[in-house]
Every structure is written in structure tokens, then in C-alpha cells.
Amino acid sequence: MSSDSHWQQVYTSKATDAVSWYRPHLDRSLAFVDALGLDHDAPIIDVGAGASTLVDDLLARGFRDLTVNDIAEAALAHTRARLSARPAEQRLQCRVGDITTLELPQAHYALWHDRAVFHFLTDAARRDAYVAQSARAVRGGGHLLVATFAPDGPERCSGLPVQRYDADALAAVFAPHFTRIDDAREQHPTPFGTTQSFQYVLLRRRTAPTARA
Numbered sequence: 001m002s003s004d005s006h007w008q009q010v011y012t013s014k015a016t017d018a019v020s021w022y023r024p025h026l027d028r029s030l031a032f033v034d035a036l037g038l039d040h041d042a043p044i045i046d047v048g049a050g051a052s053t054l055v056d057d058l059l060a061r062g063f064r065d066l067t068v069n070d071i072a073e074a075a076l077a078h079t080r081a082r083l084s085a086r087p088a089e090q091r092l093q094c095r096v097g098d099i100t101t102l103e104l105p106q107a108h109y110a111l112w113h114d115r116a117v118f119h120f121l122t123d124a125a126r127r128d129a130y131v132a133q134s135a136r137a138v139r140g141g142g143h144l145l146v147a148t149f150a151p152d153g154p155e156r157c158s159g160l161p162v163q164r165y166d167a168d169a170l171a172a173v174f175a176p177h178f179t180r181i182d183d184a185r186e187q188h189p190t191p192f193g194t195t196q197s198f199q200y201v202l203l204r205r206r207t208a209p210t211a212r213a
């Protein structure tokens, strides 16, 4: 089964609150966003957003330039349905596709958010493509907030193998383009009564190339 059909199957066969990564609100991510103090017209993209309620909570805070991406159209259909009753100015841009290859505007986003997506990229070429994509799409001085399973987290997610990271390792992947600002661990309670250890890092897009040693 290809990656997109795997995810399409997940979002057409399971309730959105019956997947291990579900939480009613992405509180840890929202705490980072609140601390950044971004303008409400700052462009924000949530990559591999699934059916998460991050965008609902960002709209409630007054943000109005929001994009959600997912490889599974069915995931974004849940979000569109949930938000369909909102006024027109609170609508989202939905971009279906693989985030490593999707065409995105360059030097555009003030914040790139990823919870539990990058860790599925277990081969170097796709990881490199993701890093290059994020570096192209995030504006100078913009931020990248990435959360993966931590070293003491599960080895698989949704039945697929993942790469686990601590804060140093995760920041190192993006270091050619981004500077580390902050990090946090989170013990995520799944709907099944288990706990998953997550690692978050907050990075800032460099405005000038890194000096070579």
C-alpha cells in the first residue's frame, strides 16, 4: 500500500478521535505559538495536519492566513466539514499532497507547524527533500515548530516505522537553515490509555547563510 492510500484508509475507516495521535487541542504547540506573539495576518502552515484542531484554535485566536496540508484528502475533508459553518474570512487554504514534493510559495510562511509527520521520513533522500522544502517556504526570521517521537517514544506510528529524535538531533537536521530557539518534551496520553513521548523543537529561519568552518 502506498503512503497516501495508507493515510486515506486511516481517515476513511476510523473516527478522528480514535487514532493514537488524537488530542482535543494541540496545547503544547499552541503554547509555543502564543509565546511567539505573531501578527494575526502572519501566514501559517500546518503540514500533515490530519484532522487536528490546531487551525480551529488559531482561528479562535484571530489568525486569518492559515494553510493546512495533508497527503490524505480525507483528513482535510474532516477539517473542512468541521469549519464549514465559519464566516468566509475564517476559511482555510487546503493543500492536498506529499509535503516533500508539493509546490509551495517561496519565503512565505511565518510559521511552519509539524506534529508527528517528519518522523515518518525514514530515508535520507525524503528527509533532505523535507528540509529543503521547509527552508524554501519559510521566510527569513520565520519559525519552524516540529514534533516527533522522542528516543523513549514508540518505534512505530499508525503501523509505520518512525525515526525518533531528541532535541539536539532534531535541531541538527535543520541546522543548515534554522537556528534552535526552544524545545520541550511532552507525554501524550493516547485515546487507548497509553502514553507516547514526543520531542518538540522550535527553530528560526536564518536570514544569512551559515559561516563555513
Ligand SMILES: C[S@@+](CC[C@H](N)C(=O)[O-])C[C@H]1O[C@@H](n2cnc3c(N)ncnc32)[C@H](O)[C@@H]1O
Residues within 6 Å of the ligand: 003, 007, 021, 022, 023, 047, 048, 049, 050, 051, 052, 069, 070, 071, 072, 075, 097, 098, 099, 100, 114, 115, 116, 117, 120, 157, 158
Ligand atoms: C500521526 S498523524 C498527525 C496528524 C496531526 N499533525 C496531529 O498532530 O494530529 C500524521 C499525519 O501526516 C500525514 N502525512 C504523512 N505523510 C505525509 C506527507 N509526506 N506529506 C503530507 N502529509 C503526510 C498523514 O496523513 C497524517 O494525517
